[in-house]
Amino acid sequence: MTRETLVSVLEEIALLLELKGENPFKIRAYRTGAEVVESFPGDIVKEAAENNLAGTKGIGDALRQKLHELATTGKLVFHERLRAEFPATIFELFDIPGLGPKKVKALYEALGVDSVSRLREVCESSEVAELAGFGKKSVEKILEAIAFREKNASRFRQEEVAGVVEQILDFLKAHPAVSRAEAAGSWRRAKETVHDVDFITETGDTAAVTAAFVEGPFVENVIVRGETKASIHVAKGVQCDLRAVSAEEYPFALHYFTGSKEHNIAMRSRALTRGYTLNEYRLAPTGGAPGAEKIQTEQELYRFLGLDYIEPELRENAGEIEAAEAGDLPRLVAMENLRGTFHNHTNASDGKATLKEMAEAAQELGLQYLGIADHSKSSFQANGLHADRLLSQVREIQHLNDGFEEFRLFAGSEVDILKDGDLDFDDEILEQLDYCVASVHNAMTQPEAKMTERIIKAVSNPHVTMLGHPTGRLLLRREPYAVDIPAVIEACAATATVIELNANPWRLDLDWRWWKHAAEMGVKCAINPDAHDAEGLAFLYYGVRIARKGWLTRKDVINCLPLGEIEAVIGA
DNA sequence: GCCGTTTTCGGCCCGACTGTTTTCAGTCG
Numbered sequence: 305m306t307r308e309t310l311v312s313v314l315e316e317i318a319l320l321l322e323l324k325g326e327n328p329f330k331i332r333a334y335r336t337g338a339e340v341v342e343s344f345p346g347d348i349v350k351e352a353a354e355n356n357l358a359g360t361k362g363i364g365d366a367l368r369q370k371l372h373e374l375a376t377t378g379k380l381v382f383h384e385r386l387r388a389e390f391p392a393t394i395f396e397l398f399d400i401p402g403l404g405p406k407k408v409k410a411l412y413e414a415l416g417v418d419s420v421s422r423l424r425e426v427c428e429s430s431e432v433a434e435l436a437g438f439g440k441k442s443v444e445k446i447l448e449a450i451a452f453r454e455k456n457a458s459r460f461r462q463e464e465v466a467g468v469v470e471q472i473l474d475f476l477k478a479h480p481a482v483s484r485a486e487a488a489g490s491w492r493r494a495k496e497t498v499h500d501v502d503f504i505t506e507t508g509d510t511a512a513v514t515a516a517f518v519e520g521p522f523v524e525n526v527i528v529r530g531e532t533k534a535s536i537h538v539a540k541g542v543q544c545d546l547r548a549v550s551a552e553e554y555p556f557a558l559h560y561f562t563g564s565k566e567h568n569i570a571m572r573s574r575a576l577t578r579g580y581t582l583n584e585y586r587l588a589p590t591g592g593a594p595g596a597e598k599i600q601t602e603q604e605l606y607r608f609l610g611l612d613y614i615e616p617e618l619r620e621n622a623g624e625i626e627a628a629e630a631g632d633l634p635r636l637v638a639m640e641n642l643r644g645t646f647h648n649h650t651n652a653s654d655g656k657a658t659l660k661e662m663a664e665a666a667q668e669l670g671l672q673y674l675g676i677a678d679h680s681k682s683s684f685q686a687n688g689l690h691a692d693r694l695l696s697q698v699r700e701i702q703h704l705n706d707g708f709e710e711f712r713l714f715a716g717s718e719v720d721i722l723k724d725g726d727l728d729f730d731d732e733i734l735e736q737l738d739y740c741v742a743s744v745h746n747a748m749t750q751p752e753a754k755m756t757e758r759i760i761k762a763v764s765n766p767h768v769t770m771l772g773h774p775t776g777r778l779l780l781r782r783e784p785y786a787v788d789i790p791a792v793i794e795a796c797a798a799t800a801t802v803i804e805l806n807a808n809p810w811r812l813d814l815d816w817r818w819w820k821h822a823a824e825m826g827v828k829c830a831i832n833p834d835a836h837d838a839e840g841l842a843f844l845y846y847g848v849r850i851a852r853k854g855w856l857t858r859k860d861v862i863n864c865l866p867l868g869e870i871e872a873v874i875g876a
Numbered sequence: 877g878c879c880g881t882t883t884t885c886g887g888c889c890c891g892a893c894t895g896t897t898t899t900c901a902g903t904c905g
Contacts, residue, residue: 329877329887330878331877333877333888337878364879365877402902404904405902405903407902436896438895683905684905685891685904687889723892748905749893
């Protein structure tokens with residue numbers, strides 16, 4: 305029994321009770337209970353098993369007994385009875401935006417809709433539109449959502465695969481017959497989502513390595529297995545492919561399977577113009593002349609073709625080959641360059657950790673400063689701060705700063721950009737802060753012109769230091785809102801407003817495709833984890849990957865500046 | 877189902893948006 309299981313059982317109960325139309329406050333009690341379990345300081349499983357949870361706020365008699373039953377027997381009769389009332393596939397309906405418990409219940413009871421595929425059937429016939437509360441527009445939106453879901457099927461965000469990539473790489477590198485191993489493909493290129501993960505190993509015994517791979521502890525099922533190549537599924541349905549190659553082939557295989565396809569095509573034709581043919585195994589003279597070039601690393605391969613080494617993140621055939629030829633490639637920002645970060649939440653709004661805990665976590669990561677930006681009052685759902693609570697947080701931060709040596713908390717706010725582009729706080733409040741992140745959190749369906757005008761108005765306020773998650777997208781979940789990004793970049797350049805690269809792996813927003821242009825326009829970037837707990841600071845890793853993909857150097861990223869220089873930039 | 881207490885039951889966070897309605901229900905943040 306793990307903490308995660310306790311949490312997911314309570315959350316599932318809440319969902320099932322919603323489907324049954326139970327008292328909403330009872331439902332909320334289960335959700336609160338799940339949150340309490342999730343952030344319980346200490347060994348919650350042990351405490352539950354020993355029935356020691358009396359007096360824990362949010363856990364009353366009923367939840368205490370249920371957690372005790374779960375922790376001791378591994379199951380909960382109440383939960384199993386509830387589950388038995390609905391088909392297991394019904395949960396996937398909640399993935400469709402616009403469908404909540406009431407509508408799912410109605411669809412299930414009136415039309416027997418218990419899965420997304422059945423939902424599509426009843427939408428494509430006229431059955432749904434005849435249901436009370438549903439009309440032509442709802443049918444359209446549901447079908448769009450199903451299409452979006454299918455388009456993104458079997459794609460995964462970086463944080464969904466990061467753990468297993470590390471596990472498999474460690475496993476392969478530990479194999480006695482493996483001398484080199486790397487994860488290639490779109491993972492290595494730091495794409496925001498990946499379809500599968502390719503692993504390349506250098507070995508003298510390909511059969512032994514592929515055999516070990518398909519027997520690894522991470523394997524869910526084996527798709528194909530051969531002498532030099534194997535494919536498996538790991539948890540969550542992520543496909544992982546292994547290529548085992550010889551030392552001579554390794555640099556070519558690694559390069560080939562890193563891609564992108566477009567980059568490879570450009571590289572192959574470059575080789576051809578120099579009288580060589582390049583493939584996943586070798587670089588050899590064209591026309592069947594004997595002898596392949598001795599190349600041991602990707603660096604040597606690029607050099608042979610007259611190019612500086614191109615980092616994997618840049619290999620999208622988006623100007624990197626020309627830049628490599630001219631010696632103009634940027635020196636990409638790296639994790640070690642970061643000195644601090646902005647846009648983090650605490651338990652004052654919807655975060656889990658205290659100011660002090662966040663500060664300690666930042667120092668453990670070696671950061672010199674940490675910006676706190678809790679939600680502003682209009683974000684009710686996130687327990688946004690009114691001015692008085694914000695100002696008392698500012699005082700608390702000042703007090704904490706007195707106790708730090710060579711570390712500083714910056715007092716800020718993630719202030720809502722209201723519908724008309726006004727900010728959620730007046731200037732008199734904002735000027736008491738060290739900095740301010742302005743973000744859109746509502747009315748996301750405004751037409752593009754209106755949204756663009758709204759954001760430009762917000763960044764034109766001199767108190768706004770940076771624009772938060774500029775498109776509001778949630779990867780594989782929600783499309784970005786309609787906004788004219790070049791116009792926003794221009795406005796940020798004109799007003800010296802920093803643009804955030806939100807490093808939360810659900811967002812990775814602003815998208816990497818815009819950063820080269822933004823930097824050329826003179827706009828600075830802030831890589832921000834949008835952390836809601838101490839662990840969330842680690843999202844900086846994903847942000848750095850995307851910044852690299854966007855051609856950014858440490859000069860482009862303000863949080864590479866040390867404490868002592870950063871104040872001048874943000875005006876704190 | 878939890879909490880707090882004027883100790884045994886009443887209150888529990890709010891507002892905008894959308895699509896359906898024709899005054900509101902459901903969803904979302």
